[in-house]
Amino acid sequence: MTKNRLEAFSDGVIAIIITIMVLELQVPHGTELSTLQPLLPVFLSYILSFLYLGIYWNNHHHLLHTVNNVKGGILWANLHLLFWLSLVPFVTGWMGENHFAEIPTAVYGFVLLMSAIAYFILQTTIVKTQGKNSLLAEAIGRDLKGKASPILYLIAIISVFFHPKISQGIYLLVALIWLIPDKRIEKVFFDNDTNNH
């Protein structure tokens, strides 16, 4: 019960975040295809953020799958994550409307970095309530992706001052790393599901 409501609330917030981002794509005045052109960077940053929020929803989904007992700590760690994710539409709009300028690109990376840290805190809080031999602890394993992402975001933030294109490349790279299905994790859960049902 309790867990369902946590999932439902998180789903609601992420669904709204992912959808209100599209409001930054303001309907242009004019009927030519060329009037869409200035919207292109906003659109590209929308795609990037859509991917990131999709990845967060997807991972969040797997993470909570293992929770049995929602204590106060998990609720607040989860709200902390949702807080940083709720800033994604703002930084997406700022970065897109300024054609991926330096500072907005760095601030976008900062929000991604804080979201990654918030996710890590949530994950750690959940593992702590379950013990080190839990299914989740096993599934996470060494958590290479989770540890590499914040470092890559940091590099991206610093790279802005050399060339913003490097930062953007890193943001895309991290998204792709997460998009590639992690067979190992799915295997652990689905095998377990099959045993239980």
Next chain:
Amino acid sequence: MTKNRLEAFSDGVIAIIITIMVLELQVPHGTELSTLQPLLPVFLSYILSFLYLGIYWNNHHHLLHTVNNVKGGILWANLHLLFWLSLVPFVTGWMGENHFAEIPTAVYGFVLLMSAIAYFILQTTIVKTQGKNSLLAEAIGRDLKGKASPILYLIAIISVFFHPKISQGIYLLVALIWLIPDKRIEKVFFDNDTNNH
């Protein structure tokens, strides 16, 4: 569990998309009925998109009804569909505010086309996890509607350059094709439900 969350998230996103579209209907300055007149094309395009999103929600609902095992591929195919649907408010506003001008009408058709392709990919991904003899594969059958729709959208996009009215007629026609209840599909599911419960 997993499937419920996929449904809940998709419901959330579609519910938000269908509702924020109404924000394009900006409150006019003036208290005469005539001040509503310039809003008429926006309102008509709102009705059309409301129908389309309702159809997608309805079909999505039947499609996921048959899923037992949500794997990564289904999650991403579903997010891909939601991505294209999330662009519907934008193209609806653009087409409506420009009184169904050529290019916005064609771009509207393009988003419908991409949504239809995304739906087809999702359907194919689900059928693949279930096998060719599954309930869903049987219910879809030859899937005449699903195959005809993208072709009709393509025709509509091209027709814009002859007369946008043809394109609009085709959009309406496809919506009506889907609105007419597909007795055959419902029968398969409800018969099966009755047997199971």
Next chain:
Amino acid sequence: MTKNRLEAFSDGVIAIIITIMVLELQVPHGTELSTLQPLLPVFLSYILSFLYLGIYWNNHHHLLHTVNNVKGGILWANLHLLFWLSLVPFVTGWMGENHFAEIPTAVYGFVLLMSAIAYFILQTTIVKTQGKNSLLAEAIGRDLKGKASPILYLIAIISVFFHPKISQGIYLLVALIWLIPDKRIEKVFFDNDTNNH
């Protein structure tokens, strides 16, 4: 399952409608209490619409409580209701920003009238699938409120041309009629629930 999703989707849409209405309350420029004064009619119309949407959600909740088998007809009758409800924020904003002027007040009544008709169609569709001796048919009984409301809305729309205050009084009256708990209906359902569980 199917019914849960219908409820979840309707809840989502009504929750969004009720919440985006507040976006019409635009943050004023100025820090005096008097800068809130021009917002007063918008705020009053917000309260009225909040009440109506609350009533619809409440009744919708009781109505679907009795549904076992969601067929296509119910899905579309439900979407039809949500369509008219989705126009409530627009007419609320129009009526409020124009200080309850004649035409906006009449158009507000028109959307209430269409929503009431849509609700009646949904109710009739559900009763039809269940038979005349069903629990719902019994609970509705003569449905005095449901039949009186559209007539009162019609009177309100016509009254605008004599004095908009009459119309506003009627809108408030209908809301109050529905707010008063209908002990009889609750009794039928709760007694039945008690027997079942």
Next chain:
Amino acid sequence: MTKNRLEAFSDGVIAIIITIMVLELQVPHGTELSTLQPLLPVFLSYILSFLYLGIYWNNHHHLLHTVNNVKGGILWANLHLLFWLSLVPFVTGWMGENHFAEIPTAVYGFVLLMSAIAYFILQTTIVKTQGKNSLLAEAIGRDLKGKASPILYLIAIISVFFHPKISQGIYLLVALIWLIPDKRIEKVFFDNDTNNH
């Protein structure tokens, strides 16, 4: 069933309220970090309101956990609470955009006060349906926090006319009081859960 839908609807409304608040953070024109500076008070008020809505969601969650029988009174007491919470984005924006000026700060406190009263009414309505010896009545106990909060809000509203900083300090203080986990309440519920399952 009935209770799930009440929770789902409330979750939806709170999720939307918490997320549309971020729309007040309007994307600035300019690419310097300094262009973010005028947004700082809006951002700070966003954090404060995010905390408050998180606390309300969290407490609401525990409160409804104990409800078995959703009667009309609970539905309306819940909608009354959601009404006041729905005004939070408006007062948050007003207070933030005016750099925590006197009147907006007082009005912000007024909405918090009314929300606290609405929460108290909801809690009382639920306790009344369950009896004085219920689990909830026991968990609430003397409800020091619940009784202290409205008094503190009142003090904050009056303090505005001496110094708005005092009011802001009180808002932050009340949020922190609620953030600190109330071990006693969690204990009662989790012990009970363990016994039941």
